[in-house]
Amino acid sequence: MDADEITVRFAPELDVFVGARGRGPIRIDGVSTLGHVVESLGVPLTEVGALLVDGHPARPSHTPAAGETVQVEAVARPQPLAEPPRFLLDIHLGTLARRLRLLGVDAAYENPDIGDAALAARSAAERRIMLSRDRGLLRRREIYSGAYIYSHRPAEQLDDVLSRFTPPLAPYTRCTSCNGMLRAAEHADVRDRLPDGDGQTYDSLARCEECGQTYWKGAHHARLDAIVTAALAKFS
Structure with a gap:
């Protein structure tokens, strides 16, 4: 892995979005957030559940650092809601x-x-x-x-x-x-x-x-x- 790359792994449910782009190391620019990186690989954040960086919970606003390993989970089903859905x-x-x-x-x-x-x-x-x-x-x-x-x-x-x-x-x-x-x-x-x-x-x-x-x-x-x-x- 190069000094400006991270590893991103997706839950199987998200394979429909990712394709070949999500396989292997992902280059980062040191500025883009984790949410932006995930979306750039084709996955809408509406379909993302937990984000783990080196095994620890992270938010989409996290800025990835070189060498990190990111696990992207699918949204939970049933999805917790604050109010009845419309x-x-x-x-x-x-x-x-x-x-x-x-x-x-x-x-x-x-x-x-x-x-x-x-x-x-x-x-x-x-x-x-x-x-x-x-x-x-x-x-x-x-x-x-x-x-x-x-x-x-x-x-x-x-x-x-x-x-x-x-x-x-x-x-x-x-x-x-x-x-x-x-x-x-x-x-x-x-x-x-x-x-x-x-x-x-x-x-x-x-x-x-x-x-x-x-x-x-x-x-x-x-x-x-x-x-x-x-x-x-x-x-x-």
Whole structure:
């Protein structure tokens, strides 16, 4: 090892980010923080748990010295939180947003794309955990908190978020369209919004307090109920 190098070792869970860049000695400049070094190797700090320097706990603000050995652990699951989680999802995670809302989880979603700066600002202003597959977005310092979504598949994405953050589940209490809260509705109030014209063949009617969307048990309910049942069995 040269005089201006350190050794950085990553937990296996972080291999998806690191690749060949994290193998072998890493050159340092004596100025950059440990957090900057880790991110320069492709790992968002949102995915980092404990940092150990020569076996001792360290913070991302630590400035590495030549010859040190750094161990980078993955974030703990479930992840400790100071308050119940509220989420903000980028434009690429619309299906995940709807599934979280189906389970009663507060999941704001931006569509159309408002840009990384505006997303980060909303995350900070509303104390929402930013969910994204965009590492650049997750590296923005102004976000309140964030998490990388590892899978392309909505079912795996949902399991990932629920296992990591363990949010309270309250199925069928949020609007899947706008994230507003649902309230029970009478047939007379929503008659003109139902397929049969009077709503007498539908039960469990609900209406969003924000956007007015009406919900009932239609042909698609069995598919939605399967998602809810699976989530409750795993995470309730």
